[in-house]
Amino acid sequence: MKDTSAVAMFKVKPDRASEFLFKDAFGDVFILAWTTTPWTLPSNCALTVGPKLDYVRVKTFNPYTHEPNTVVLAKARLNAYFSEKGKDVSFEDYKKDGKSIPWTVDGEFYGHQLEGIRYEQLFSYAQPTGGDAFKVIGGDFVTTEDGTGVVHTAPSFGADDMRVARQHGIGTLTLVDLQGRFTPEMGEFAGKYVKNEYYPAGQAPEKSVDVELSIRLKEMGRAFKVEKYEHNYPHCWRTDKPILYYPLDSWFVRVTAKKDRLIALNKTINWKPESTGTGRFGNWLENLQDWNLSRSRYWGIPLPIWRTEDGDEELCIGSLKQLKEEIARAVKAGVMTADPYASFDPADMSDANYDRVDLHRPYADNIVLVSPGGKPMKRETDLIDVWFDSGAMPYAQWHYPFENEATFKETFPADFIAEGVDQTRGWFYTLHAIATLTQDSVAYKAVVSNGLVLDKVGQKMSKRLGNAVDPFKTLDAYGADAVRWYMISNASPWDNLKFDAEGITEVQRKFFRALFNTYNFFALYANIDGFDGNGEAALTESDRWILSRLNSVMKLADANYADYEPTVAARAIQDFVVEDLSNWYVRLNRRRFWKGELGADKNAAFQTLKRCLEVVAMLSAPIAPFFTDRLYRDLTASSVHLSNWPKHNEALIDAELEARTALAQKLTSLVLSIRKKEGHRVRQPLQQMMVPVTDATMRTRLEAIRELVLGEVNVKELVILDASESKLTKKIKPDFKKLGARMGKLMKSVAAAVNGFDQAQIAELETKGAMKLTVEGQEVEVLRDDVEISAETIPGLSVAADGPLTVALDITLNDALLQEGIARELVSRIQTLRKESGFEITDRVQLHILDNGDARFAQAIRTHAPYIVAETLAVTPEDQVLVSTLSPEGPGIHEVELDEVLRCALSLVRSAN
């Protein structure tokens, strides 16, 4: 806002301290001080200079009265008030027009040389009380960024001013009342508001007091510069009017006396994120001020302090029991007529009893006590800061220390609290302060300071901008669980969240749908088979794998929940459900669920999947309480929220098994990539894949996952090639971490040399285990361990590689492979037809395939009839599947395409038996 600002001239009194300013002075000597609030000038009590700043004495003319003047200001501010044109111009040439005022610097000194100088009061409406006044003092906060480098100090209207004035024994003068009007002492200004904004609408005078006082200064010859100045002045957030700082008597809690304990105890608190505890909150504690408890309001919790009128005797009441005793004394002494709480029994902790008293202001104001000296004591009228209530919550909620001591001790301190990070100075602090002062303890062991929820472009949500998301509409649209899962999994609670509803639909689509579908899959077959959770189980490798993964996730989620890292936990659970459980375990094992009778193998599959679903429900329950409860109830017929928190079983975690399954997944992906590249769909079996290995671990792992991978990629055999196979070409890559540590500056050249190795050199390093090189004139030794050697290609085969893993695929086809491919295609088509025809999964069918005259096709069906019949749940005898005519004609006849050229007709009807 733009306000009238003034540079006032404070007339220096000649004495020993100011002697040097008067030597050869040009007229009177003044110190210049700038203010954007001229209404504070009558309350001026001191001038503050920066002790280490440079100041100058300038001879010049007053721009309004044109009198000769000698003025003092900071050297750094000279060019703000004096134009270059007037510099050292002869004083005789001044035309007294306020333009091109001549000036000359005569004398330079430090601020501390000015300290102690006295000056005449600017406006003498009233005199300060409670100390010295009208003296130059030193303060570190003085800058030369604006103003004159001298701060007009009115202790009544600014915290810095008050602090520096106190330090120097300066008194105060407050010529403004609580309504923001000048006091009666102010003569013609008395009763005027110091800010025009305080007048009722339409009643503000044309000239604000700032303007009037500035005019007065000019007339007095005490104005050096008056202008409109743009600055930020604090405004009330509700009324948008300028705020007035005003000195009030207040009651403080001297928390600074316990500062060290506050800091020490804070260091034991687990802050999330840590930086808020050490940074924002820690710094706040380092710069701790006493806690101002006083608040001036009509209704609220009163300060329990009674004082005599002269303030000599005072009493702080600690309980209702004590208050009643004091009231009894007061009644006896005659200062009160009766006990207003007569019906209250201090020994009775019941609600009914407490309903009989109201200790709030204004009721408590009627209580007058009697001092030991026999004088009446009235309650201090201030209320207690409501933040005190929040900080007192741990005790107040149990009515401790008056009762419930055992319960309190059990629940205090809290395991954790969570609130917005803006509560640093609020709840986080008051809880901590009261706990430290009263219990010498923390109030909470951990604190999560939540970040903000921003809109999707990162703007703070506000009603004003209209970008606020309605939480209830969001919950209605997406459900509480999806919203919660989105919020928790997307960003840590203390990070700001860019809220985007599309993120919620993604969570629904990925996590919840995968979980739901997995459950549905389980339930479908478990119901068909009447699985009851019991029965002998023979765990397969993939059962043990998913259980290992499950236990790993339990371990990780548990540790991260315990460390208040729910985001890490949620992501781990989600990845497990989507990737491991749904996309790998269920997909690979689905045949086990629907094929055959309920036996040890099927039982193992059911039990494993059920266990996974149960644990996922339990692990996810803190974030998605509704969905998981339903899931858990459907699985176990009891509530997930009554279940015990699942603990991982270290014995079920098999790192080697997890590693080799990861290898299988990677290998599978590589083979699928080759198939894609070569145009061979997965249903077409291929004869052989080859993987070169360079170490024994890899070989062992490959042996273990052989069947798994072959089944997954539909290849007949896996050949593990020894690294020494001559037909492999290899590539070599330096391990920068290992090599760099040893090579230092030579690293670049060594890396270049290693990368340039030919096949013979690579082989040499592999066999000998070390190799000497000369690089930049120095001999260095490269060890086998310093490099990564892997197979690059296998000549003549289609190859794919990912890091050190390489796989080659033999893509030549023979009749047997082609026939098997045809059979698989047929099964796939028939399965689709079953689905399209609306058959139930368990329905049996009659299947007949018309011979289309293609010899290979006929042969494929004859050879693979048992497979086709089994897969499609056909009851047709194997030798009757292939027919030369289809009968009866009817709705079960279908024409199917097997590939671009091959097509056939078949009949598919539901079988009665």
Add this chain to the structure above:
RNA sequence: AGUCCUGUAGCUCAGUUGGUUAGAGCGCUACACUGAUAAUGUAGAGGUCCGCAGUUCAAAUCUGCGCAGGACUACCA
């Protein structure tokens, strides 16, 4: 003004004690697959890791100075 947080693909985020081809998901493009799946698989396009300077053989990572966004606190004489 001080303190603190954040800045990596169009979007949301990972990225270990600094180590060379910076990752994932979504979205986009193409193809495939589809009897659990509005799923999935494969490939592609998409990056000055906010900028500058420094330390180092090597910086998204460490240091300094800035910039942008955000939070809090104080204050502007």
